[in-house]
Amino acid sequence: MVRVRGMWPLGLSLAVLVAALDQLTKWVILAVVMQPPRTIPVTPFFNLVLAWNRGISFSLFDNDSPAGPFLLAGFAGLIVLGLAWWLVRVDRPWPAVGIGLVMGGAVGNIIDRLRFGAVTDFLDFHLAGWHWPAFNLADTAITIGVALLVLDGLFDRPERAK
Numbered sequence: 520m521v522r523v524r525g526m527w528p529l530g531l532s533l534a535v536l537v538a539a540l541d542q543l544t545k546w547v548i549l550a551v552v553m554q555p556p557r558t559i560p561v562t563p564f565f566n567l568v569l570a571w572n573r574g575i576s577f578s579l580f581d582n583d584s585p586a587g588p589f590l591l592a593g594f595a596g597l598i599v600l601g602l603a604w605w606l607v608r609v610d611r612p613w614p615a616v617g618i619g620l621v622m623g624g625a626v627g628n629i630i631d632r633l634r635f636g637a638v639t640d641f642l643d644f645h646l647a648g649w650h651w652p653a654f655n656l657a658d659t660a661i662t663i664g665v666a667l668l669v670l671d672g673l674f675d676r677p678e679r680a681k
Contacts, residue, residue, distance in 0.1 A: 526615030530606045533616060537623025541657040542630060545639045553641070565644055570653040571637035592632040595625045613671045620664030627657035 552559070552567060559567040573582060575591065599622050606618045631638040640653035 524610075525607060526609050526612055527607045529612060530609065530615035530619035530622070531603075533619030534623035534626065537620055537657070537660045538626040538630070541624065541627030541655065541660070544656050545627075545631065545641075548641045549639060558643075564646055565642075567641055568643045568653055570640040570643075571635070572640050572653075573637040588632040588636040592629045595629050595632075599625050599629070611671075611675070613667055613675065617664040617667030617671065620660040620667070622664075624657035624659070624661035624664065627655075627660075631657075 548567070548569065553569040556569040561567060573587060602618050602622045602625075606615060606622070609615045609618065628638045638655065638657075640655050640658070642655060642659075643653045644651045
């Protein structure tokens with residue numbers, strides 16, 4: 520029997536799950552919920568909207584360049600490859616989970632950039648007329664994954680060899 524070493528199956532499985540759920544939620548928003556596109560109040564502080572992010576996080580570097588989506592998708596793809604390299608070397612579950620969340624979110628947004636030229640965002644939180652930039656499930660997974668990696672780096676102290 521072949522013994523699998525490391526935590527990469529956990530991280531990779533989570534990445535695939537996140538990317539699939541992200542694409543499913545975006546499909547539901549585009550094909551069902553936002554027909555026609557509109558603002559749908561859900562609670563006094565949360566709406567469903569349809570927004571196209573042609574930049575990076577929070578629409579930074581937003582542009583209409585025809586090459587923009589391919590450049591951003593290529594850069595994100597390089598990051599995913601770097602994370603995959605890291606993932607195969609991880610031997611603890613929390614970093615594997617964090618890396619898997621970031622990889623899955625990045626892949627979900629790469630798919631959008633290649634399909635639509637922009638990332639589909641639809642979650643809109645607001646308070647007193649101020650709106651947080653719209654985001655999606657992939658963005659949420661990336662944020663949680665990065666937080667897990669930071670927390671793991673700050674608080675988990677592996678035993679040092681004696």
